[in-house]
Amino acid sequence: MLSLSVWLVESVQLLHLFQEKRASVKIALAQLNPTVGDLRGNCQRILEAAQRAEQSGADLVLFPELIVCGYPPKDILLREGFIQACDRAVEQLAQEIPAGIGVIVGHPTGRDLPEGRMANAASLLYQGAIQACVHKLLLPNYDVFDEQRYFRHADQEQIRPVEFGGLKLGLHICEDAWWGQPDTFYHNQPAHLPDPVRILAEAGSDLLINISASPFEIDKRKRRQQIIQAHVDRYSVPYLFVNQVGGNDDLVFDGHSFVLDQNSRLRLQLSGFEEDLQFFDTSTLDDGTSLTVSPLSREEQLFDALVLGLRDYMQKCGFTDCVLGLSGGIDSALASAVAAEAIGPEHVHALLLPSRYSSEHSVADSLELAQNLGIDYETVPIDTVHQAFENLPVIGDDLREAPAGLADQNLQARIRGANVMVRSNQHGWMALATGNKSELAMGYCTLYGDMAGGFAVLCDVLKCDVYLVSRYVNQRAGRTIIPENILDKAPSAELAPNQVDQDSLPPYELLDGILKGLIEDERSVRSLSEQYPRETVQWVANRLDRNEFKRRQMPPGIKLSARAFGSGRRMPMAARFHWDDE
Incomplete structure (x- = not known):
C-alpha cells in the first residue's frame, strides 16, 4: 500500500501532466452565418475563418452544426446527389485547411452508411484528411425540428471521445446535450436512447464540445447555459459550446457561443446576433478567472432578432430593398424601424395610403416617422379607387348596402395591399406585411390586404411587445424615431368612422396573456379561466381556432417565441373542438 506522502506526490505529478497536456491546445470558436445549400460559399467561410484562427496561433477551431450545408436544410437533403456533394465538399475542405490546425465541422453525410441513409455528423479535419467522424444520437422531432425525417440515430457503441493534441474531446451535436429535459413539448426521445454527454464524460473526456444550430427564443441563451452548467456540475469537465448565427427562413440563430470551465465559471462569451471568432487556451483553465455578462432585456433580444432575421432573409433571397404601407399605427412604425436598421433607410420605401376614414394625425404621424427614419415615402390616397368599386354593378350595390x-373595410385594406404589391413588382422590392401575432391569432387582418407581402416581420410579436420594442427603438437611438403620438394613441385600423381595435377585441394586455397561454403554453380554456374571465377566454379560443385558414396563407416571418405560427405549429383548418368538452 502506498504511503500518504507517496500518493500525494504521484497525484501532484499526475495533475501537472494533465495541465501540461491541456496547455498545448488553443481553441478557436467560429460562430458563422451560413446560407442553406451554398456549399461553396459556406466552405469558403470555413476556410477563411480557419486561416484567421491559424494566424492567431490556434491549434483547433470549432464550427457549428451542419455548417457545411447550413441549418435547417430541410428537404434539400432529399435531392439526388446533395449528400454526395456535401461529402465531397468536406473531403476537399480537409485538403485545403492549413496543415497546422485541426478543424471540427458539422455536415450531413452518407459515408459508410447503408444506401439511402444519412447522418447529422461532425468531423475532425486535420493534416489533409478526415481524422474522425461522429454522428448525432438524439434527433429532435418537435416544434420546427424534423430531423427524424432525414437522419438516422448514431450507433451507441460509436459514441466515444475523439483524440486531438493529446486530449480526449467529448464531441457531440446540439440536441445531444438536451437529454432528459423535462419540457412539455420538447425532447421526447425514445426511452432506450442514453445520455450522450454521460457516455462521453465517463469515457474520460478532457473537454466536452457541443456544436449547435440552436434557434433563438426569448431568454434561450440563459437556458442553454443552465443546461450546460448542469453537465459541468455533474462531471467537472470543461465545456465548449459553439452555435450558428444568422437567419434562415423563419428561424434566427443568435450565436452566443461560450465556454464554461470545470468549475462552471464562464470563461468566454461570444457576441449575440453577429458572426464572431474568439479563442480559448486550455492552459488558463485553472487560473480562477471568470466573466460576468449582463443579460439582454426582452426588448433588446426581440429587436436584435427581428433585425437579423429580416436582413438575412432579404440578402439570402436576393432582395436589396423593401416596400411597406405606413398607416400611422404602431405596427407599421416598428416594421419600418426594423427595416431601416436591417438594410439601411435608403433601401426602405413607404407608401402612405390614406382612406376617407383616415385621421389627419395618422398622415401627419406617418410623415414624421418617415422623416425621422430618413426613408423614402410617397402619399397615394385610395379614395378614388374606393369610389370606383362603389360605382361597379353588383359589387357596388353590396358596398352601398353596408358602408x-x-x-367595405376589407376592400380598403386590399386596395392598399394592391398598391404595395404594384411597387414591389415594378421595382423588385420585397413587400413587408406588418401585422402582429395578436391580430393574426384573432383573424383581425385581411387576406390579400394587410396580409399581402413577401415577409411578415412582426408575425410572432404580440401587441404588447410591439409597444415595448417600439419604445426601445427610441431609447436605443437616444432620440425620437417613433413619434410619441403613435406610441400613445389607441390602436385603430381606421377603416370605419371612429374605429378602434378595442371595439372588436379585448384589451391587448388581457388578450396577449390569454393568447400566450393558449398558443405557447397549450393551456386549456378551463385552466386559463382560473386566471382570466371564462367568457373572454372561451371567445378568444374559438376565434383562434376559427382563423387558422388565414394564418395558413400568411407570408413567412420570424420565429421568436416557443410556439410561433408557421412550421412549428401545425393546426388543422377543417376541424371542430368544443372547448366545453375538455
Missing part, C-alpha cells in the same frame, strides 16, 4: 361594413 364601412366588413366587406
Whole structure:
C-alpha cells in the first residue's frame, strides 16, 4: 500500500501532466452565418475563418452544426446527389485547411452508411484528411425540428471521445446535450436512447464540445447555459459550446457561443446576433478567472432578432430593398424601424395610403416617422379607387348596402395591399406585411390586404411587445424615431368612422396573456379561466381556432417565441373542438 506522502506526490505529478497536456491546445470558436445549400460559399467561410484562427496561433477551431450545408436544410437533403456533394465538399475542405490546425465541422453525410441513409455528423479535419467522424444520437422531432425525417440515430457503441493534441474531446451535436429535459413539448426521445454527454464524460473526456444550430427564443441563451452548467456540475469537465448565427427562413440563430470551465465559471462569451471568432487556451483553465455578462432585456433580444432575421432573409433571397404601407399605427412604425436598421433607410420605401376614414394625425404621424427614419415615402390616397368599386354593378350595390361594413373595410385594406404589391413588382422590392401575432391569432387582418407581402416581420410579436420594442427603438437611438403620438394613441385600423381595435377585441394586455397561454403554453380554456374571465377566454379560443385558414396563407416571418405560427405549429383548418368538452 502506498504511503500518504507517496500518493500525494504521484497525484501532484499526475495533475501537472494533465495541465501540461491541456496547455498545448488553443481553441478557436467560429460562430458563422451560413446560407442553406451554398456549399461553396459556406466552405469558403470555413476556410477563411480557419486561416484567421491559424494566424492567431490556434491549434483547433470549432464550427457549428451542419455548417457545411447550413441549418435547417430541410428537404434539400432529399435531392439526388446533395449528400454526395456535401461529402465531397468536406473531403476537399480537409485538403485545403492549413496543415497546422485541426478543424471540427458539422455536415450531413452518407459515408459508410447503408444506401439511402444519412447522418447529422461532425468531423475532425486535420493534416489533409478526415481524422474522425461522429454522428448525432438524439434527433429532435418537435416544434420546427424534423430531423427524424432525414437522419438516422448514431450507433451507441460509436459514441466515444475523439483524440486531438493529446486530449480526449467529448464531441457531440446540439440536441445531444438536451437529454432528459423535462419540457412539455420538447425532447421526447425514445426511452432506450442514453445520455450522450454521460457516455462521453465517463469515457474520460478532457473537454466536452457541443456544436449547435440552436434557434433563438426569448431568454434561450440563459437556458442553454443552465443546461450546460448542469453537465459541468455533474462531471467537472470543461465545456465548449459553439452555435450558428444568422437567419434562415423563419428561424434566427443568435450565436452566443461560450465556454464554461470545470468549475462552471464562464470563461468566454461570444457576441449575440453577429458572426464572431474568439479563442480559448486550455492552459488558463485553472487560473480562477471568470466573466460576468449582463443579460439582454426582452426588448433588446426581440429587436436584435427581428433585425437579423429580416436582413438575412432579404440578402439570402436576393432582395436589396423593401416596400411597406405606413398607416400611422404602431405596427407599421416598428416594421419600418426594423427595416431601416436591417438594410439601411435608403433601401426602405413607404407608401402612405390614406382612406376617407383616415385621421389627419395618422398622415401627419406617418410623415414624421418617415422623416425621422430618413426613408423614402410617397402619399397615394385610395379614395378614388374606393369610389370606383362603389360605382361597379353588383359589387357596388353590396358596398352601398353596408358602408364601412366588413366587406367595405376589407376592400380598403386590399386596395392598399394592391398598391404595395404594384411597387414591389415594378421595382423588385420585397413587400413587408406588418401585422402582429395578436391580430393574426384573432383573424383581425385581411387576406390579400394587410396580409399581402413577401415577409411578415412582426408575425410572432404580440401587441404588447410591439409597444415595448417600439419604445426601445427610441431609447436605443437616444432620440425620437417613433413619434410619441403613435406610441400613445389607441390602436385603430381606421377603416370605419371612429374605429378602434378595442371595439372588436379585448384589451391587448388581457388578450396577449390569454393568447400566450393558449398558443405557447397549450393551456386549456378551463385552466386559463382560473386566471382570466371564462367568457373572454372561451371567445378568444374559438376565434383562434376559427382563423387558422388565414394564418395558413400568411407570408413567412420570424420565429421568436416557443410556439410561433408557421412550421412549428401545425393546426388543422377543417376541424371542430368544443372547448366545453375538455
